[in-house]
Amino acid sequence: MARPAGRQGAHLAGKRRLFWPLLAPAMALYLIFLVVPTIITAVLSFTSWAGAGDTPEFTGFDQYRELLGSDSFQHAFLNTLAYIVVGGVGTFVLAFLFTMVLRDMRGGRLVRAVLFFPNIVAPVALGMFLGFVFKYQPNKQGLANFLLEGVGLDAVQFLRPENVTYAVIGALIWASSGFYITILMAAVDRIPPYLYEDAEIAGASPWQKFRTVTLPLTWDVVGVAGVLWTINAMKIFELVFVLAGPGTYSPPIESWTLGIYVFDRSFGTRGTPAYGVACACAVMMIVLVSVFVVLLRRLMRRDAIQF
Template structure:
């Protein structure tokens, strides 16, 4: 017996086989990650310091491409609009998700309602943009649904898709299309909360808001943080819905409606003259830095001791 206790745990055949299989399973994933993510990111950073039109050899330009980007009026619009989508769209989406999280838990048909709410998330953003384009269309001879309803109650038709106001239409469309995804994530976390906590709260006469504030939210706080990171990454990359909803869908919309992704597209493929891949790569680097800063800030703000149950 003493000899058995002296055997090292690391020497067991089962553990030795697991250790031998570690690298054969992990190495392909690491190779693909470096090849398709790390490698292109490094090349993008390198090209951001060059002037290159896609043909020939890139010429080193130092920080000139960054200076050109920062001096562009279109970049200012794109950066501001992107922050609007991240902040305002995120607040609206999560308020909507929290509201349904408070209500759905006690509903009998909650799973069916979750599936209905999730449905817009499986529709392509291009299709959603086209749908809202028809809804908010301004055309005196053939109005969209929104202006038809306004005229029905005697109100004048509104130009919802003008460059000055289309950002708010896009934010509303984003909330409508994305809320179901985050409701599903939050409800999956809520389903793990022990029912007796809510039963005790009911016995104490707690209101739905009190149960959400003191039980639901603290118990799913770590999931809310992950959902916030997912939203931030997705909102910084928004492209298709703005491209279709703010413009005709065949060429670029007005620059007042641009996002950083559209600005990258314009400098890469949408310019009338020679492509400016150096400026496009510099903007992509700004997007990477912006996502990193926002995610780290979000994680720091939402840092809290994990609750075990």
């Protein structure tokens, strides 16, 4: 094939010359702040290291054996899985229900903005607010228990260590749904209206419209949203720490997540830090999120639909 001549060829040559100068700074930052720390974390996960002033000692898989045999890690792992799976299913079911309602609703954009509001609140502030909502104190209950007692039910200690995970899952579904409603509604807005009109003429119910029109034409966006949820759920820290923590050290192990486990082994312990175990847990987090993302991408793989 002949090379482009004249002005077009000069333009392409100029773009090639600018490629590496523009890409190099971003690649350097990516390597320095992501790739290199990840490699160092993986290396340190095979060592016993107490931090500055201590020399890392290679111990092989001892840190992983300690990790997997720890009750606190098992609680953290199961709680994190619950946030990813149960919280994800609840969030997307609620997001899809609102998507079906808001598509034909007058003032839907305003409602969408109101639902998005919890996402702009800092997790620490959100946790403090929910602490008042879930407060258990006879004769001075929080809003949740006040409503329960108002209908004749017994108050519930939502923030007991064994109950915090369920309370946080409910809070996550409430707080995160607006973000995914916004994403899904943006995908729904680009679907041609005549497809819904044809379905309505054919006598399709709202559920049939969703199953045959909305879902297939937003499937790629749903897949991306699922990946975003998995990554965000893996990093849950502040909300649990504020709701379950005593304010000084780590909260009870029944409420831990993998992020809290890493924090506790690095900074939250009253004794000598165990950075090797913390790094091993961080590696497990990377592996877990990678497995979920690959599974999601495979499950959500569909042929693109042109419209």
